Amino acid sequence: MRKIYIIGIGMGNPNTITVKGGKCISESDALIGAKRMVDSFKLDNQETAFAIAPDDILNWIEVHKEIKNISVLMSGDLGFFSGAKKLRTLVEDQYGSIWGNEQIHFEYIPGISSICYFSSAIGIAWEDAEIISLHGRDDKDISAVLNHTKTFFLTDGTDHTVRKICGRLVESGLGNVLVFVGERLSYEDERITKATALELYEKDFEPLSVMIVLNDNALYREKNTLGIRDEEFIRGNVPMTKEEVRTITVSKLNLSKNHVVYDIGAGTGSVSVEMALACPYGDIYAIETNPEGINLINENKSNFGVKNLHIIKGLAPEATENLPAADRAFIGGSKGNLDEIIKSLVTKNPEVRVVINVVALESLVEAVACIKKYGFKDIDITQINVSKAKALGHYNLMMGQNPVYIIAVQGITEAV
Missing domain, CATH: 3.40.50.150 (Vaccinia Virus protein VP39)
Known part of the structure; x- marks a missing residue:
């Protein structure tokens, strides 16, 4: 039976991958994923393929039926804004189950998510945070900060960069909220910045950064039902x-x-x-x-x-x-x-x-x-x-x- 491991590799630094994830990668005959990820983990005896889109990944697996053990590398954690979501759907459509069938078995191995890593790095719990990914989406960043004491953002590097988000916060009268910015997390040149939105809105950061915004004056109602007196x-x-x-x-x-x-x-x-x-x-x-x-x-x-x-x-x-x-x-x-x-x-x-x-x-x-x-x-x-x-x-x-x-x-x- 062929074995396909879908692995969340964490932040990208090999030191942050789980023990099981690392073991599966080392025992695989081939690695598939973004070039940066594959280059970080590949061994001399492994075949490699650079693919990001779930359709391309599954097509490569189908074409190379002779390869028995394959690791598919995904950034972060498989359950946190990951391409694994669509890949699972495609696997189920093609093989009848997200786990595959009698000829091919898929196993999903979690990793450390960006919010988990970043929250630990700045010493803040994240279970009560409003979590928003801005990749290709038009979510209301201002409304999120306004209505929550703690908001986590995954920026998209275009319309929703750290600079633009902080600029919108300042324009909305939220310039004094405290902002943490994480860049190149887990790598040697990792950088974490702490300042108000007002202090950050004219500064540039890595296109794909993470943010946690703290708003002590967020709107709060003791009851969320309709019917204000x-x-x-x-x-x-x-x-x-x-x-x-x-x-x-x-x-x-x-x-x-x-x-x-x-x-x-x-x-x-x-x-x-x-x-x-x-x-x-x-x-x-x-x-x-x-x-x-x-x-x-x-x-x-x-x-x-x-x-x-x-x-x-x-x-x-x-x-x-x-x-x-x-x-x-x-x-x-x-x-x-x-x-x-x-x-x-x-x-x-x-x-x-x-x-x-x-x-x-x-x-x-x-x-x-x-x-x-x-x-x-x-x-x-x-x-x-x-x-x-x-x-x-x-x-x-x-x-x-x-x-x-x-x-x-x-x-x-x-x-x-």
């Missing part, structure tokens, strides 16, 4: 969606952490704040025309520290023309433009999910007509009647609020 918001004289209605409304949006969301007719920004906290890696756009409302949204944004909340002064749909397409939209006030607003939403994203709150029966009729006109599906209409106790002397009397219709719809049958 009305008393926690600055209200002024602008109408505000009340706590119980707001909680159900936001839950009907079915938010994910990276969604782009419009709050049309944002009022005091209470719904915007709830959505911004529910979407830490997303962007929330509060559209409002009332100057007092805009000031209140600004105050509530500052009070809750939600930097992913963006305030747009203007009337929808015109005010949304230059915004990214919404994944979700809440319409709390349309100023008579409901049809135009919905048309704009579905034109930019046919699969947008929309929640509309109305009080007047005439507004309900208009909303239902728009839903039919634009072919929405999964229509969910709920009426909410909320009464809250008010103390009068020794008694508590239930005081009713206006009934509210919450209309939630998903997508459309065809683009407009």
